[in-house]
Amino acid sequence: MAVGGATMDxxxxxxxxxxxxxILERRTSLPKRIAxxxxxxxxxxxxxxxxxxAS
Incomplete structure (x- = not known):
């Protein structure tokens, strides 16, 4: 899991x-709305x- 903006590694x-x-590497593991x-x-x-x- 990412902590403080860092990636898993x-x-x-x-x-x-x-x-x-x-983002592209992790997109399959993201919830639908976050993806x-x-x-x-x-x-x-x-x-x-x-x-x-607001935009």
């Missing part, structure tokens, strides 16, 4: 490509980075 994603790879959110985040990184919670 202790690595903390430091850039988008590492984060993307980590949908992860897919949206990967497809729309600018919205996630620069959007607001």
């Amino acid at each position: 202790g690595r903390v994603p430091r850039d988008f490509e590492t984060l993307r790879t980590t 949908q959110i992860a897919a949206y985040a990967l497809d729309n990184p600018d919205d996630i980075a620069f959007g607001t919670a």
Whole structure:
């Protein structure tokens, strides 16, 4: 299980490509709704980075 943002092997994603790879590796183990959110985040990184919670 991830603790404090670290992956299961202790690595903390430091850039988008590492984060993307980590999410893609773990997507089959994610609950359905979290997998949908992860897919949206990967497809729309600018919205996630620069959007607001209300948008």
